[in-house]
Amino acid sequence: MEFKDYYQTLGVSRDAPADEIKKSFRKLARKYHPDVSKEPDAEARMKELNEAFAVLSDTEKRAAYDQLGQRYRAGQEFHAPPDWDAGFEFSGAGAPGGGADFSDFFSELFGSRMGRGAGQAGHAHFQMRGQDHHAKVMLDLEDAYHGATRTMTLRVPRQDARGHVGLAEHTLDVRIPKGVREGQLIRLAGQGSPGIGGGTPGDLYLEVHFTPHARYRVEGRDVYATLPIAPWEAALGATVQAPVPDGMVEVRIPEGSQSGRKLRLKGRGIPGATPGDLYLVMEVVLPPADSEKARELYRTMAREMAFNPRERV
Numbered sequence: 001m002e003f004k005d006y007y008q009t010l011g012v013s014r015d016a017p018a019d020e021i022k023k024s025f026r027k028l029a030r031k032y033h034p035d036v037s038k039e040p041d042a043e044a045r046m047k048e049l050n051e052a053f054a055v056l057s058d059t060e061k062r063a064a065y066d067q068l069g070q071r072y073r074a075g076q077e078f079h080a081p082p083d084w085d086a087g088f089e090f091s092g093a094g095a096p097g098g099g100a101d102f103s104d105f106f107s108e109l110f111g112s113r114m115g116r117g118a119g120q121a122g123h124a125h126f127q128m129r130g131q132d133h134h135a136k137v138m139l140d141l142e143d144a145y146h147g148a149t150r151t152m153t154l155r156v157p158r159q160d161a162r163g164h165v166g167l168a169e170h171t172l173d174v175r176i177p178k179g180v181r182e183g184q185l186i187r188l189a190g191q192g193s194p195g196i197g198g199g200t201p202g203d204l205y206l207e208v209h210f211t212p213h214a215r216y217r218v219e220g221r222d223v224y225a226t227l228p229i230a231p232w233e234a235a236l237g238a239t240v241q242a243p244v245p246d247g248m249v250e251v252r253i254p255e256g257s258q259s260g261r262k263l264r265l266k267g268r269g270i271p272g273a274t275p276g277d278l279y280l281v282m283e284v285v286l287p288p289a290d291s292e293k294a295r296e297l298y299r300t301m302a303r304e305m306a307f308n309p310r311e312r313v
Contacts, residue, residue: 005074006052017163063157130193130202147178179271221276
């Protein structure tokens with residue numbers, strides 16, 4: 001997939017104000033609209049223009065795109081970095097036209113933002129409920145085990161009086177419930193857009209994602225961790241202390257274990273009405289031959305143990 005330069009598509013600079021973007025889009029739309037244009041690629045060009053305008057005319061999408069676009073140029077091979085949009089606060093409105101005819105590039109960036117609920121209109125005194133906002137946030141796995149209160153700073157796109165888009169920071173204290181899982185939404189009532197005509201404000205929904213961990217991997221409520229063991233512990237069996245997200249646990253290594261074998265600790269995954277399990281994946285680690293005594297021990301093993309690990313390959 002190639003990175004799309006929406007500014008290049010509309011023929012404007014990256015710091016162009018909103019009215020310049022709108023003016024350029026209208027000019028190009030008159031040239032390439034399929035109903036009137038005689039250009040051979042009019043339909044394809046019009047789709048590109050609509051997509052670029054859908055992003056650059058939307059304060060939130062433009063701010064997020066600008067942050068990402070600092071690292072790419074048009075036509076460069078592109079894959080959205082993991083959690084690239086974490087910390088951005090989006091309102092509930094979708095893109096113009098629903099994004100149905102937009103490219104895979106657009107869907108990669110904003111597909112999950114489409115179709116989220118906008119504010120609902122009331123019936124009396126022209127009141128309207130404020131829009132809900134959404135933001136992806138990154139939490140530590142340990143927060144899911146214990147619960148926590150975290151201070152989070154979200155980046156909120158803002159457009160100034162001259163039509164330039166920038167980012168403002170929004171800091172709030174959030175209570176993380178014990179047992180929160182990947183993808184879960186934490187609702188902060190009344191933290192969305194203000195209502196109109198005295199209508200109630202919208203809510204802010206925080207979509208939970210776990211920060212990548214050097215030791216743990218999460219699948220649903222199950223947690224996986226590597227358990228390093230010594231060769232003699234694997235061969236003879238042993239009882240060892242293993243670190244887990246909520247402390248330490250004593251586990252028994254069965255005699256004759258090999259790398260890749262899993263030890264299941266039932267109910268020691270992410271807490272919940274039905275808690276997940278914790279799987280310790282054993283990895284046999286060889287001690288280094290960094291002394292003459294250690295090398296002699298390895299030479300003794302080589303002489304006295306009739307062992308060829310490639311016989312099973």
